[in-house]
Amino acid sequence: xxxxxxxxxxxxxxxxxxxxxxxxxxxxxxxxxxxxxxxxxxxxxxxxxxxxxxxxxxxxxxxxxxxxxxxxxxxxxxxxxxxxxxxxxxxxxxxxxxxxxxxxxxxxxxxxxxxxxxxxxxxxxxxxxxxxxxxxxxxxxxxxxxxxxxxxxxxxxxxxxxxxxxxxxxxxxxxxxxxxxxxxxxxxxxxxxxxxxxxxxxxxxxxxxxxxxxxxxxxxxxxxxxxxxxxxxxxxxxxxxxxxxxxxxxxxxxxxxxxxxxxxxxxxxxxxxxxxxxxxxxxxxxxxxxxxxxxxxxxxxxxxxxxxxxxxxxxxxxxxxxxx
Numbered sequence: 001x002x003x004x005x006x007x008x009x010x011x012x013x014x015x016x017x018x019x020x021x022x023x024x025x026x027x028x029x030x031x032x033x034x035x036x037x038x039x040x041x042x043x044x045x046x047x048x049x050x051x052x053x054x055x056x057x058x059x060x061x062x063x064x065x066x067x068x069x070x071x072x073x074x075x076x077x078x079x080x081x082x083x084x085x086x087x088x089x090x091x092x093x094x095x096x097x098x099x100x101x102x103x104x105x106x107x108x109x110x111x112x113x114x115x116x117x118x119x120x121x122x123x124x125x126x127x128x129x130x131x132x133x134x135x136x137x138x139x140x141x142x143x144x145x146x147x148x149x150x151x152x153x154x155x156x157x158x159x160x161x162x163x164x165x166x167x168x169x170x171x172x173x174x175x176x177x178x179x180x181x182x183x184x185x186x187x188x189x190x191x192x193x194x195x196x197x198x199x200x201x202x203x204x205x206x207x208x209x210x211x212x213x214x215x216x217x218x219x220x221x222x223x224x225x226x227x228x229x230x231x232x233x234x235x236x237x238x239x240x241x242x243x244x245x246x247x248x249x250x251x252x253x254x255x256x257x258x259x260x261x262x263x264x265x266x267x268x269x270x271x272x273x274x275x276x277x278x279x280x281x282x283x284x285x286x287x288x289x290x291x292x293x294x295x296x297x298x299x300x301x302x303x304x305x306x307x308x309x310x311x312x313x314x315x316x317x318x319x320x321x322x323x324x
Contacts, residue, residue, distance in 0.1 A: 009060045017044045029059050032074035038066045038124040054170035054180045062128040068120040076254045081267050083134040084112040090128035094121035097150040107155025109163050111195050137268030140222030148197040159194035210249040213239045226292045232257040265292045266306050273314040284311045
């Protein structure tokens with residue numbers, strides 16, 4: 001299964017951490033998650049280790065907790081702008097997201113969406129996985145291939161081997177290497193194919209559950225992010241409720257449907273601005289229009305408000321444009 005190439009993430013001896021210390025490390029690199037130990041246990045054996053290479057972020061998460069959970073309140077506290085490509089290295093982990101339950105073992109790969117509630121089950125048994133942070137807006141806005149989140153790609157699947165190989169290559173590639181952008185795009189393409197959805201049907205689902213409606217609406221936003229028809233009213237119609245009801249659903253996240261659409265378009269635009277720097281896209285205006293904005297001045301104002309810098313600063317380089 002070629003897991004030996006990730007040997008640096010499997011030290012012979014793991015440290016024991018206080019629960020709060022380990023949890024703080026996880027939150028600092030992956031966002032708000034709640035760590036729950038088994039009854040009577042206040043320590044964690046494992047580690048959270050972050051590294052960067054090839055222009056990407058990699059995080060090892062090793063622990064012997066009962067569960068790790070991310071709920072709607074956690075999502076409200078920090079915007080989920082990543083997909084986590086998880087490569088299981090040691091032990092097993094049960095994952096719940098989008099109503100799907102998956103168990104991953106060494107060599108397996110799975111995608112987890114940081115913008116939707118998720119639960120990781122360990123049952124007090126040791127688990128060690130590598131999380132590769134991928135830009136979710138770029139993935140979901142590519143309508144040519146729909147990505148199936150939370151589906152396991154088994155260790156014996158050739159696509160799993162390809163993903164592990166590409167991740168290993170990126171981890172040994174300097175971010176300034178001229179091949180780094182091509183390697184990243186290769187990983188993005190391989191991930192899309194590995195988790196391509198077999199469901200070609202454009203769904204409309206009516207639900208009496210606010211939590212389910214939120215998940216469905218987020219999927220629809222991702223699938224139609226740059227389309228003009230994407231409006232709160234269109235989304236409400238698709239899930240079979242009034243606009244007022246849908247807005248009420250999203251109030252628990254501390255946001256509105258309009259704000260969510262705008263925020264995701266801005267994050268998508270920020271990722272696309274790197275293509276201007278690399279010469280793939282010609283202008284900032286082109287990025288704005290391709291991201292669903294019709295007014296360049298409005299786009300610039302919104303961008304500065306969210307990222308505390310101008311789109312031009314991103315193109316010039318040296319500024320990552322982290323949300324303020």
